[in-house]
Amino acid sequence: MTRALVAIRGVSQRFGADGTSVTALDSIDLEIPDGQFVAVVGPSGCGKSTLLSLVAGLRLPSAGTVLCDGEPVTAPMPRKVGVIFQEANLLPWLSAVDNVAFPLKLRRVAKAERLAAARRMLELTGLAGFEGRLPHELSGGMKQRVAIARGLVQNPAVLLMDEPFASLDEQTRMVLGDELLRIWSETRKTVLFVTHSLNEAVYLADRVVVLSARPGRVVDDVDVDLPRPRSFAMSAGERFGALKDRIWQHIKGAERR
Amino acid sequence: MRRHERLIVAAAILGLFALWEGLARTGLLDASLAPAPSTVLGSLIRLVGRPEVRASLWVTAWEVSAAFLVALPTGLLLGFTLAEVSVLGALFRPLVNFLFGVPKSIFLPVFILIFGVSIPQKIAFGVFTTVFVLIMGGIAAVQSVPRELITVSRVYGASRGQIIREIYLPAMAPILLESARLGMVFNITAVLLCEIYGARDGIGYRIAAWGENLQMPQLYAALVIVAAAAVAVNEALRAVETRLGAWRQRT
Numbered sequence: 001m002t003r004a005l006v007a008i009r010g011v012s013q014r015f016g017a018d019g020t021s022v023t024a025l026d027s028i029d030l031e032i033p034d035g036q037f038v039a040v041v042g043p044s045g046c047g048k049s050t051l052l053s054l055v056a057g058l059r060l061p062s063a064g065t066v067l068c069d070g071e072p073v074t075a076p077m078p079r080k081v082g083v084i085f086q087e088a089n090l091l092p093w094l095s096a097v098d099n100v101a102f103p104l105k106l107r108r109v110a111k112a113e114r115l116a117a118a119r120r121m122l123e124l125t126g127l128a129g130f131e132g133r134l135p136h137e138l139s140g141g142m143k144q145r146v147a148i149a150r151g152l153v154q155n156p157a158v159l160l161m162d163e164p165f166a167s168l169d170e171q172t173r174m175v176l177g178d179e180l181l182r183i184w185s186e187t188r189k190t191v192l193f194v195t196h197s198l199n200e201a202v203y204l205a206d207r208v209v210v211l212s213a214r215p216g217r218v219v220d221d222v223d224v225d226l227p228r229p230r231s232f233a234m235s236a237g238e239r240f241g242a243l244k245d246r247i248w249q250h251i252k253g254a255e256r257r
Numbered sequence: 258m259r260r261h262e263r264l265i266v267a268a269a270i271l272g273l274f275a276l277w278e279g280l281a282r283t284g285l286l287d288a289s290l291a292p293a294p295s296t297v298l299g300s301l302i303r304l305v306g307r308p309e310v311r312a313s314l315w316v317t318a319w320e321v322s323a324a325f326l327v328a329l330p331t332g333l334l335l336g337f338t339l340a341e342v343s344v345l346g347a348l349f350r351p352l353v354n355f356l357f358g359v360p361k362s363i364f365l366p367v368f369i370l371i372f373g374v375s376i377p378q379k380i381a382f383g384v385f386t387t388v389f390v391l392i393m394g395g396i397a398a399v400q401s402v403p404r405e406l407i408t409v410s411r412v413y414g415a416s417r418g419q420i421i422r423e424i425y426l427p428a429m430a431p432i433l434l435e436s437a438r439l440g441m442v443f444n445i446t447a448v449l450l451c452e453i454y455g456a457r458d459g460i461g462y463r464i465a466a467w468g469e470n471l472q473m474p475q476l477y478a479a480l481v482i483v484a485a486a487a488v489a490v491n492e493a494l495r496a497v498e499t500r501l502g503a504w505r506q507r508t
Contacts, residue, residue: 056412078414089405093427093504103413106423134504150413 003188004031004067005157006055011064013050023215024050027064030209030218035156037184037191039201041247042211043254047225048194051216052162055192056083069157078103082151082189086163088143090135096122097131100149106241109156121149124183141172147179152187161193165200174232177204198244198251200224203235210247213254220250270389280475290476300474301481305394310463314482317459320376325441331442332388333433336395344394353392361386362448365454379451379459394436398429431502438494440487445487 008030014021024047024254032038040048054061055068057076066073091203097118098105104114122131125145135143144164150252151159165173180202184191195201200209202224210220224243226234258266274294280286281293288296304310339346339353339379365382372378406424415423453468460479467475 058408058411075360076412078412078413081411081412083409085409086313087405089403089409091406091424091427102410102423106410106413106415136504 005034005069006032007067009056009065011061011066014062026215026217031088032190034190035188037204037206039193039205039208041195041198041201041208043213043251046213047216048211049162052160056081056160057070079154080156081158081160082156083162083250084147084151084161086166088147090143090146092135095132095134096129096146100153103154112184117153121153124253125149126179140168143237144176154161157190159191160188165197198247202240203230208247210250222247288483290475296474297477301478304478306370313458313460313463316340320379321445323443324380324448327435328384328387328391332391333395336392337399340396340399346390357393374455380450382451383444383448386442390440390443391436392504394432401432431498431505434494434498438491
């Protein structure tokens with residue numbers, strides 16, 4: 001077995017003071033091998049985004065450890081981990097290419113070098129020719145492509161995606177899903193992808209981790225045994241439906257409560 | 258504005274002046290109340306030619322600039338502090354809001370008691386008036402910085418200094434410049450008011466004297482000078498603001 005690139009061991013997360021504390025995540029154990037595409041789904045408020053922010057190093061767990069590439073995560077690791085949020089969160093005063101180059105600028109990479117890297121990433125995400133545009137001149141889908149390019153520009157081993165397509169319309173979401181799979185097959189990143197869309201989870205991932213309602217626990221770990229490359233036709237197939245149904249059984253009870 | 262719109266505006270303004278000139282010359286308009294534009298223009302040229310008027314203008318310019326240079330950093334830094342330190346914000350923001358709404362001229366006698374009728378008094382009163390605009394601007398600027406952008410830069414490894422330089426400053430720049438512009442308007446008004454109220458020199462002092470003697474052409478000529486200076490400063494700041502704020506989405 002390939003070694004675990006991201007290891008989440010006995011991780012719990014509580015919020016608030018002792019008396020009124022809420023347990024968002026309860027003893028999560030998860031090992032993600034190098035190059036795997038893992039989707040995390042669960043009912044609303046199950047702490048899936050919290051899990052992602054722990055791996056991103058934006059907060060520390062109340063208990064347990066998160067390891068990334070063998071190293072405990074105690075702060076953001078910009079060179080190992082790229083993060084893409086639901087909103088593109090581009091710096092509105094920077095052009096597309098400068099936004100993509102921004103993580104390199106923070107690392108004080110020379111200007112010519114970082115712009116060249118940013119241009120390559122925009123090309124990879126299908127935005128060649130839009131380098132000079134300001135964010136408000138781009139559509140929602142294009143902004144998210146810029147955000148993905150920015151996430152990839154340091155060539156991190158891990159890509160964390162927190163419902164990255166949730167605020168896009170369905171057609172754009174499907175196109176970007178395919179684009180993400182193409183980019184993933186070209187770069188072979190380890191992807192942790194939080195979503196509330198079961199279709200998206202099964203369509204994109206190698207493996208779907210299902211969390212329970214609060215406190216979030218891992219209730220199922222589904223191996224998506226659909227062949228790659230994935231195609232739209234598969235989503236109408238029997239196997240796709242069966243996988244989706246298995247995940248849905250976990251979620252529907254929790255959402256009804 | 259498109260080209261023909263500009264032409265229409267220019268023609269309308271010229272037409273208005275022509276009408277005014279005509280009415281004043283035919284005596285339909287009381288020349289002692291509203292002297293003809295040509296009379297005002299003549300007076301303006303004579304005034305600018307007089308060394309003591311030019312000296313007064315310099316005095317006012319100096320007071321305005323000094324007050325602005327003190328008020329700008331003071332006000333903005335106070336605003337940043339009130340926005341970032343929540344305890345201080347809770348303590349002092351009601352006071353700032355209260356003083357912001359009060360006509361500052363009420364305090365003019367206090368400034369005369371402290372500084373006498375002097376140039377420092379004009380500067381101090383200008384600072385006092387302007388600083389509230391800049392405090393409010395500083396608070397608004399800090400609050401305009403999107404939290405998500407700070408999260409994003411943290412994820413990409415930004416240090417505290419980098420977050421200030423790369424996120425806070427550019428995000429705040431348009432509002433800071435806007436406050437500076439607004440502050441300057443308040444500043445010029447405050448210094449002039451102070452000079453009219455009581456002074457030994459300055460263009461406001463001369464305006465007060467011409468006003469008392471009902472020398473309308475001089476009064477209007479002074480108005481033109483002051484307005485032209487105020488508009489020039491305002492437009493210069495606006496030009497910088499537009500350039501730095503081009504990224505702001507226009508709707």
